[in-house]
Amino acid sequence: MRVLKEYSIFDVEQHCTHEDLWIIYKDKVYNMTSYYNMHPGGLAILRYAGRDATLALPFVSAHSFAWSIIEKKLEECLIGVVKR
Numbered sequence: 188m189r190v191l192k193e194y195s196i197f198d199v200e201q202h203c204t205h206e207d208l209w210i211i212y213k214d215k216v217y218n219m220t221s222y223y224n225m226h227p228g229g230l231a232i233l234r235y236a237g238r239d240a241t242l243a244l245p246f247v248s249a250h251s252f253a254w255s256i257i258e259k260k261l262e263e264c265l266i267g268v269v270k271r
C-alpha cells in the first residue's frame with residue numbers, strides 16, 4: 188500500500204503560484220502544477236492555489252460532466268494528506 192506524506196495547511200499554502208500549484212481536496216493534497224496549462228477552465232484554478240478547494244470543485248458547473256476525468260486527474264496528481 189502506498190504511504191502518503193503528511194502536509195500541514197501551512198506547507199500547502201507555500202505552493203500557490205502557476206509554477207508551483209498545490210490544492211487540497213477532501214483532506215488530500217494534490218500537486219496540480221503540470222495540469223495548470225491543460226485546465227479547460229484556464230487560470231480560474233489559481234483561485235484555489237495553495238488552498239482547500241473541497242467546497243468549490245463540485246460546484247463548478249462545467250466540472251459536473253467532466254467529473255470522471257477530474258477524479259482520474261486528481262489520482263495522478265495525489266502527493267499526500269493534510270496533517271490536522
Ligand code: HEM
Nearest residue numbers: 227228231232234235240243247249250253256257260261
Ligand atoms: C483535477 C482537475 C481539475 C481541477 C483541480 C480543477 C480546479 C478548478 C478550480 C479550483 C476552479 C475555480 C473554482 C471557483 O472559482 O469556484 C475551476 C474552474 C473551472 N474549471 Fe476546473 N478543474 C479541473 C478540471 C477541469 C476540467 C476537466 C474541466 C473541463 C470541463 C474544467 C473546467 C473548468 C471551468 C469551465 C471553470 C470555470 C472557469 C471560470 O470561472 O472562469 N476543470 N477548476
